Amino acid sequence: MHNTDLENKKVISNHPLGEKRYCTIITVLVVAVLVFSLTLFILMYFPTKKVVCVQDNYQVFREDKLEEMTIACEKLAKEKNINVVVTSAITHTYRDLASTDQAQKDLADAIYREKCGNPFIGDVSGICIVVDPSRTDSRVRLFAYGSATLGDSSEARRIMEESLRSDYAKQDYAQYTIDGIRQIRQTCSFHGKAEILIFVACFVFPLLFAAAVTRVAFAKKEYGAAPTSLEYRAARKTVERKDNPKTFIGGL
Amino acid sequence: MADSIKCPNCGSNIFFDIEKQKAICAYCLNEYSAEQLESFLNSIEKKKETPEKNRETLKKKREALFADGVKFTCNSCGAKLVTERHSVVTYCSYCGSPALISERLSEEFAPDYIIPFKINRTEALNLFTEWCDGGKWTPYDFVSDNTKAKITGIYVPFWLYDTDGVIDISAQGLDRDSSSKYFDLSRKIKLSWENIPVMASPNFNEELMKTIEPFDLENLSDFHPAYLQGFLAECWSEDATEMKGLASARIAKFMNEEFENTVTSKYERIRIDSDRSTWKHKNIHYGLFPVWYLHYEHKGKSYDFAINGQTGKVSGHYPISKTKRLLVFLALFAVTSLVARLIIGALLGGLF
Incomplete structure (x- = not known):
């Protein structure tokens, strides 16, 4: 009896795009950038002796x-x-x-x-x-x-x-x-x-930007288009086609 | 009785082979065309060419035949099977034999046409993986073998409408080239459509099914149960009369498209004065079309995926992993924040 669940997890985690590995790489990158950002942020408010x-x-x-x-x-x-x-x-x-x-x-x-x-x-x-x-x-x-x-x-x-x-x-x-x-x-x-400008530029704007991009990128997409009349049309015959200029001026 | 077509040579179960487009014996590997298995077809009672039964009688017959818990006997092992309400083909859960429920393929329930599967399971799985980018953004479980195993080859029931229609519209149009020129216009066009499919089962996502159309109707075959061997199949559960409304809605849309095709190149705006268009459904056929289908539940939401089993056209929605979405959000946030801070630092001659 095979332990299919376990094998599946192994296969997927070994795959370059397997969720676990993928998440690990991204997590490390995100954490690194966050730590760097945070350090800079702390430095910004760290009281220093003025010269x-x-x-x-x-x-x-x-x-x-x-x-x-x-x-x-x-x-x-x-x-x-x-x-x-x-x-x-x-x-x-x-x-x-x-x-x-x-x-x-x-x-x-x-x-x-x-x-x-x-x-x-x-x-x-x-x-x-x-x-x-x-x-x-x-x-x-x-x-x-x-x-x-x-x-x-x-x-x-x-x-x-x-x-x-x-x-x-x-x-x-x-x-x-x-x-x-x-x-x-x-x-x-x-x-x-x-302080306001830095707060807006370094926190509010990136927050809104990231939220908007994530929302657009992961929005549920519509199904594709259904077939048109042409796909099922067996015959077509124009019986009458008239295009007469109107005699009065007016809007539709 | 739940039947399965047995090999005339050795009596083993036979399955429909997609590559060879023939029924093949799993044991002695003999191959049979649908015509060679004609004797089995004779066991299925054909639709009688007698006047149509009234709807009430038909409804009662359906209710009896398709009620929950109706039992069938597997003709391979004699086990009692309880099937899904609308299944016409299933597997015996004891011996694994394909089980065709002949009663649900007889008379009013006998399909006129069938399109055999052209896309095999391996191709279907590849299309699935390609469609969801190998699960780059989906939860882990969505691309697991367990989920892939749930992708089912199933013959979906469709009513096929042959329809004649006449577009008869009088309108006023504003000329595209000269914005002050108005025209009185009229269009009278005779049209006919063949085999417009309307799904005859509520068990599948109708919008999704439309988007995997069109099926190549040139390759429509007369129905033979041999094509069903090895797949699941459903019988119609909404009769052709009930589905006329949906068919008419499609026709109305088609007529609108046809009318618009004759005016949009010349006119900027159109106002319809009178629309005397009519249509009539001439013939209605019943067909089974091949679909690879997956229904997936994730955190209380349903996601459907379908592949046209004949052309390989793919459509559906997949779930997005919340963890991955959060990681993308955090990554974007951190990078944007860092870049903004560096830019500000550079502009101010220092970070702070």
Whole structure:
């Protein structure tokens, strides 16, 4: 007497598309991707120590103001949960304005990456303020990183630029920067929108997308079409066929 | 009495061989054409060419012959068999011999035509596996040998209607080329159809059966029980008069198609003013058509699968494994989520 059930299960599980093997391969893949996604998700909300850095390589700030600036930056970092980097720069050697702009951005990116770690993995949400007296305009520029770009970074940028313009003559860049940072702390938010966007993009959208695709892919299909008249027709004879144009104009 | 056709040479059971299209003895391997087994056919009482019995008498006869629990005696081993209500061929559960219930193939229940099986069991199983993608998305059990063993070769009863009809329609049509041109149109077309099949048993899914049509009616054979040996078969359980409604519905659909074929190329819109179309069923025949059939229950839902036993046309629904569907959903969700997160990370200059 054969144990047919057992043999069937063996045959099917050994088949490349056998349910058991198929499920095992898919399960491993799904679990791997889920674990990876989950790790990234946890990293996103894992509280990390925020970096505060004030560096003045070009002696632009008054020395007695550096400590005050650092305290202002620390308060901003703590309240807004972002990294805050302030640096001075001299970029006047660049010939045209476009390359000078780019040089400032490159400088900010490099310093930010150096101070706040790998910008791709990890919580890099933050701002970098570059103070560059060598320029005739845009002496203070603010660059945002990570989810801070989705917050009020434009507003913060405007605040920083305006705070400098308000008292140009005194050239006390440190004080202008401190004022700007304080104002940003009072008026700007660097989260909220970002969290909603990331939640929608990384959770709600994939959930709906996966549900819709699965539903369409596994929808119960209709049976095929039944045969037409032609299949069973033995004879056909047209006795009358008239197509006369109508004499009045009107709709059907 | 439940008969089975015995080999005239050795007396063993004979079975219909699909490849050879002949009856073959399972023991001495002698082959017989249907004509050579004519003597058995004579034992089945033919339909009498007398005026039709009234429906009441016929109904009573049916009820007696097809009632639940009616017993037949196997002519091979003498065992008493209780068959399904509408079965005309079954197997003796004691000796395994094919058992033809002659009374259910006699007189009013004798088929006029039969289409012998052309698709054998192996081909049917291959078609089944191909149709359900080897069970890629189905539950494990659906493609197991246990389920495959339930795929049954069965002769399904059909009423075959020969019908004459006349399409007589007057209508107004809006010209396709010029949207402001209207036409008065009339069509009068004489048509005739032959052997339109309408299933004569409620035991099969009617919509499914339509979709495995057409059968190649050129190869319609006169009925002979030898073709039934080795398969199951059912007798009609809804008489031709009862099924006229369904036949008429098909004819109405055919006439509509024929009318539309004459107008759709020329007219954008049609409004029917009068439809005096008529049809009449001329002749009605009774035939048995070959079908490989599977009825499968999964989590309280029914799934039917059928193969046209002559042409190999396949139709049906299969169950989807909930586990596999969930895995696909999770995989899609995880991959989409990951991709979205990477894109956002790249756009923001960092993941978060």
